[in-house]
Amino acid sequence: MKIAFTTKGTEWDSMMDPRLGRTEFILLYDDETGEFSHYDNRAIEHTAHGAGPKTVQKLLELNPDILITGNGPGGNAAAVLKNAPLKIYIGAGEMTVKEALSAYKNGELMSF
Amino acid sequence: MKIAIASGKGGTGKTTLATNLTAYLAEEDEVVLIDLDVEEPNSGLFIKGEFVYKEDKYKMIPEWEQDRCTPCGLCQEVCNFHAIIQLSDQIMLFSELCHSCYACSELCPTSALPMIPQKMGEMKHYRNGNLSFVESRLDIGQEQAVPLIAQTKEYIDTHFSEKMIKFFDAPPGTSCPVIEVTKDVDFVILVTEPTPFGLHDLKLAVDTMRELNRNYGVVVNRHGIGNDDVLEYCQNENIPVLAKIPNDRSIAELYSRGELVYQKVPAVKEQLIKIMDQILELKNGEAK
Structure with a gap:
């Protein structure tokens, strides 16, 4: 399963970026292969x-199964x-x- | 002669100055007031007149014709505003992001993006004695002020003689709508208040006017509050301070009732006279 994160850096310890449209990076983690990459x-x-x-549009090209983010998409992105x-x-x-990954795994994040 | 009233900071008194100045001048001469703060026009709260004309205003946006689309993706590549995106064989259009540049429509190899008119707002024209008042208002949900401002200015250019004094009430800030209002006027009045906020945004507005190479001067409104930093800044930068309108509770009370101020507060009328004298002087000085 491929998980995408909106982030301010490229490491596991990087902070998440609460913004979707203007996120600095998109981190990708595949929890089956352990593959870790970023855009x-x-x-x-x-x-x-x-x-x-x-x-x-870029995110959809990267084709993750799950997106973990902060504020959630705005009107245009949601469309x-x-x-x-x-x-x-x-x-x-x-x-x-x-922390975001473990919060997701523990069911602590809200689904949009 | 075209004069824009702009500010940088919002709520400094652009509309108060615009409505009072035009109403005062209209006692003697023909004047036009144009409210170009199309996202929230409010000069009409103070200027009443007889209805003359109304027009719906449209901007051109592309419409996707799926049957003709190949889909090659060229449209989304050429769009500078991300108003078109392609998801597999689907094209999504965000009309509120579209700047009506026609690039996608003209370059589409199968003409699958014809431009169609979309209503963005309306323009109304009123008259009260010597004073003509035109205001434009964006429809709810429309994000772009510039096309409506540009079309309203066209109406003014084609319906009023060049010699008439025209006051354009600009939106606050220093972004595209303000530039559209001020880029070709003869003079810009920057209204500010003598506070740190007022000074900060005044500096941005001054930078913008310098970039646009406009003639401009500053009106300090609510003079007496805050500090003297605005006046010091203007002095150091050689920016003419056209007037200082005193901070006075009675002005706020009149304003809150939708009344003009200058007939009842002599100090305001004095400042209006000063402003016009100086603008005409600066203008004539330049002509020489």
């Missing part, structure tokens, strides 16, 4: 409008995600990636 989204900083749809197969869990904005 650098920092160029989004220079985008004035439409950060939500743009980041979500793109509406028909997407991935499950979204929110409320992990103030955690490290490691």
Whole structure:
């Protein structure tokens, strides 16, 4: 199962990024193979409008089964995600990636 | 002659100044007041007039025709505003992000994105004696002020003579809508308040006006509160301070009842006269 995280860094101890559209990185973790990778989204900083749809489009290309994030998608991003197969869990904005994963596993995150 | 009233910080008194200045000038001359704060126009609370004309305003946005789409993805590549994204064979359009640049529509190899008009707001024109009042208002949910501002300015250019004095009440801030309002005016009045917030945003507004190469001056509203930092800043930067409108409870009371201030508060009228004298002087000085 492939899990995506919105993060401010590329390590397990990095902080989560509460934002989806303007997240600095998307971290990917495959809990079957243990594969750990990331996508650098920092160029989004220079985008004035439409950060939500743009980041979500990239996210869907990465094709995770689950997205763990903080605040949750805004209107435009939510419109793109509406028909997407991935499950979204929110409320992990103030955690490290490691904490967010265990919170998800313990069923402590809210599903969006 | 076109004069914009802008501010940087919101709530400094743009509309109060715009409505009072135009009403005062309209006692003698023909004047036009245009409320271009299209996200929240409120000059109309103070200026009443006879209804003259109303027009729905439209912007052009692409519409996806799935039958014609191949789907090659060129549209989303050329869109600078992320208003189009492609998900497998589906195209999603975000019309509120669209800047009506036509790139996707013109470049689509199968013409699957024809541009269609979408209503974005309405413009209304009123008249009260010498004073013509035009206001535009964005529809709820519309995010872009610039096209409506641009179309309203076109209406003003085609319906009023160049010689008439026109006051454009701008939105606060320093972003695209403010630039659209101020980019081609003869003079910009920057209204501020003598507080740290007022000074901070005034500096941003001054930077913007310098970038746009505009003539501008500052009006300090609610003079007497805060501190002298705004005045010191203007002096150090050689920015003309056109007027200082005193902080006075009676002004706030009149404002809150939707009344004009200058007829009842002589100190305000004095400052209005000062402002106009200086703008005309600066303008004439430049002409020489």
